[in-house]
Amino acid sequence: MSKVIGIEGLVKPWIIALGGYVASKAPDALEGKMEVATKDVIKLDANENPYGCSPRVQRALAECSSINIYPDAEQVELRKMLSEYVGARPECIAAGNGSDELIGYIMRSFVGPGDEVINCVPTFDIFRHRTQLCGGTLVEVPRNEDYMVDVAAVKAAITPRTRLIPLATPNNPTGTKIPLEDILEIVETGVPVLVDEAYVEFNGETVVPLASKYDNMMVLRTFSKWAGLAGMRIGYGIFPPQIADYVMKIKEPYNVNIAAQIAVRESLKDLEYLRNNVKTIVAERDRLFAELSQLSFLKPYPSWANFVFCSVLKGNAYEIQQRLERKGILIRYFNIPLLQNALRFGVGKPEHTDVMIRVLKQIEKELDDK
Numbered sequence: 001m002s003k004v005i006g007i008e009g010l011v012k013p014w015i016i017a018l019g020g021y022v023a024s025k026a027p028d029a030l031e032g033k034m035e036v037a038t039k040d041v042i043k044l045d046a047n048e049n050p051y052g053c054s055p056r057v058q059r060a061l062a063e064c065s066s067i068n069i070y071p072d073a074e075q076v077e078l079r080k081m082l083s084e085y086v087g088a089r090p091e092c093i094a095a096g097n098g099s100d101e102l103i104g105y106i107m108r109s110f111v112g113p114g115d116e117v118i119n120c121v122p123t124f125d126i127f128r129h130r131t132q133l134c135g136g137t138l139v140e141v142p143r144n145e146d147y148m149v150d151v152a153a154v155k156a157a158i159t160p161r162t163r164l165i166p167l168a169t170p171n172n173p174t175g176t177k178i179p180l181e182d183i184l185e186i187v188e189t190g191v192p193v194l195v196d197e198a199y200v201e202f203n204g205e206t207v208v209p210l211a212s213k214y215d216n217m218m219v220l221r222t223f224s225k226w227a228g229l230a231g232m233r234i235g236y237g238i239f240p241p242q243i244a245d246y247v248m249k250i251k252e253p254y255n256v257n258i259a260a261q262i263a264v265r266e267s268l269k270d271l272e273y274l275r276n277n278v279k280t281i282v283a284e285r286d287r288l289f290a291e292l293s294q295l296s297f298l299k300p301y302p303s304w305a306n307f308v309f310c311s312v313l314k315g316n317a318y319e320i321q322q323r324l325e326r327k328g329i330l331i332r333y334f335n336i337p338l339l340q341n342a343l344r345f346g347v348g349k350p351e352h353t354d355v356m357i358r359v360l361k362q363i364e365k366e367l368d369d370k
């Protein structure tokens with residue numbers, strides 16, 4: 001060989017070009033930067049559940065005596081429990097270390113260098129990240145001014161290289177949902193469609209009863225939001241059976257750990273408790289929306305999830321986020337070409353809304369005085 005290539009020269013070009021995924025910050029990482037102690041942080045930046053998990057989960061985990069044993073790689077009991085909960089056959093189900101992991105497996109199954117993924121932006125950034133990770137090409141179809149999916153534009157963007165269309169409904173970060181007929185119109189093109197229903201429990205509209213009718217429709221769910229298990233990492237998908245087989249074949253063997261499997265079992269035994277928390281969060285979301293609507297510098301968009309997305313009409317989203325962060329209130333800001341000057345507020349407990357609105361009212365006053 002005449003040319004010596006450094007190790008980086010051997011890394012796949014699409015990995016070198018990959019832009020990382022920006023995850024939410026752990027409160028511990030902000031210690032010393034806030035005016036409050038870490039334990040008093042109000043964390044509204046990752047759409048987590050402020051009421052936590054079912055107390056049954058905590059009790060069962062404290063009593064678990066099988067941590068030295070690998071979990072069931074075939075997920076037999078887990079798939080059965082999920083199948084009863086969701087109303088689909090166990091052979092159509094596969095569970096993941098969060099639904100994020102399953103998005104990666106679906107991408108790997110369908111997408112390689114030169115293949116196209118149609119992404120209805122702005123949307124959940126993992127869709128971009130996992131496409132690029134597979135060396136795929138993103139074909140971005142912008143949503144309209146109300147952040148609704150432009151179905152005609154999606155259909156027009158389909159080419160012989162299109163391999164996947166991920167659709168988040170409700171969408172993160174905008175909170176908008178996609179009407180059922182729009183989803184089906186896209187599914188009927190025959191292109192594989194991944195319907196991400198991470199927030200379905202906060203609005204109830206699902207395509208799952210139709211999943212068995214289409215061999216190109218896949219649905220993702222998670223326990224992170226409604227069941228308060230974000231830290232446990234447990235998501236699942238309802239797939240055509242042959243796709244579920246591929247996911248089971250390519251997944252990390254023990255991807256769903258013992259604790260997560262126990263957490264699912266106990267959560268499903270405590271549905272009334274968890275659904276009550278969901279109801280409380282939905283009521284608080286509507287109050288948060290009403291409160292944010294009163295602020296002249298923000299424009300909130302109606303949400304079907306557990307967060308409210310706002311355009312910033314006056315002032316700077318980053319500065320507002322930083323100001324709240326110093327007070328120990330964590331939210332997400334967006335300042336990218338597709339989402340300029342915008343904020344996303346997770347729904348917390350009523351007392352969290354009150355504290356946050358008080359700071360936002362102070363900011364409004366200062367902006368008015370400028």
Ligand SMILES: Cc1ncc(COP(=O)(O)O)c(C=O)c1O
Pocket residue numbers: 046047097098099100101124168170171172196198221222223224230233234235
């Ligand atoms: C649309 C969407 N899909 C998937 C996820 C990831 O969920 P999980 O915690 O199960 O990986 C999120 C998390 O924020 C999300 O917003």
